[in-house]
Amino acid sequence: MDFDTVRNDNVLQPLAGIFPPSAGYARIAKSGSTHISYADITEMISAGDTEAHDLEFKSQIYDASEKSKRLLATDAAAFANSSGGVILIGIVSDRQGRATAMTDVPLGNESVGRLSNIVSSLVSPVPDFRIFPIENPGHSGYGVILIFVSGSSAALHTVKAGQGLLFPKRSGYNVHFLSESEIAAAYRRSP
Incomplete structure (x- = not known):
């Protein structure tokens, strides 16, 4: 997978459900956008966008520890x-939960590939997700990583945790x- 090109190709469709998209999500997914830029993300800081049901901020890249891997998997499954x-x-x-600053993270294929593998x-089941590295024009090889996770009503997504499974959801x-x-009720509603 080539992580050098940053295009959203309209994958950031409006979210289904009872909640309208948050201001930060709407800013990223603005109508007709085919390229998410570092300036778009910087605008979120200036606007004071906040975390919401459809938006999560992380100051640092998830590391290789088991705890960090489980946290990334939990965040992705919760959105799915x-x-x-x-x-x-x-x-x-x-x-x-208000965005206050940016801390550029490494964008190499190794970093992005590791996140995808986790x-x-x-x-x-593996959710529909895409990873977009967004390079800081003034700091080659560094910037922000955007992970888009589609919502799924077809199945509950679980996270492997030791010998058990976790069923996270965004609230x-x-x-x-x-x-x-809640798990039983979700399975009864599944198509």
Whole structure:
């Protein structure tokens, strides 16, 4: 997979569900956009966009620790089990979830490929997701990583955790783990 080109090719469709897209998500997915730029992401900082049901900020790239891998898988599965959303890596947020600064992360194929492998290996079934490195024009090889995860009503997405499975779902700007009764109800609603 070639991670050098940053195009959204209209994958950031409006989110299904009862919640309208957040301001930050709408800014990324603005109508007719075929190229997500570093300036678009910088605009989110200036506007004070906040984390929401469809938007998560991470200041640093997920590392190779088991805890960090599980966190990425949980974030991806939670969006897939909800109405979808975007994880932006390289964005610092305050206690209210408001974007306050950017911290460029490495964008090499190794970093981006590792993130893809984590989601593909720890989330089942694998959600529809795409990863877009967005390079800082003033800092070659560094910038922000955008992970778009489509919402899925076809199946519950689980995260492998030790000998068990977790069933995360997005609840506002937090992740909520489904109870046994919520899991059963979700399977009854599945097509």
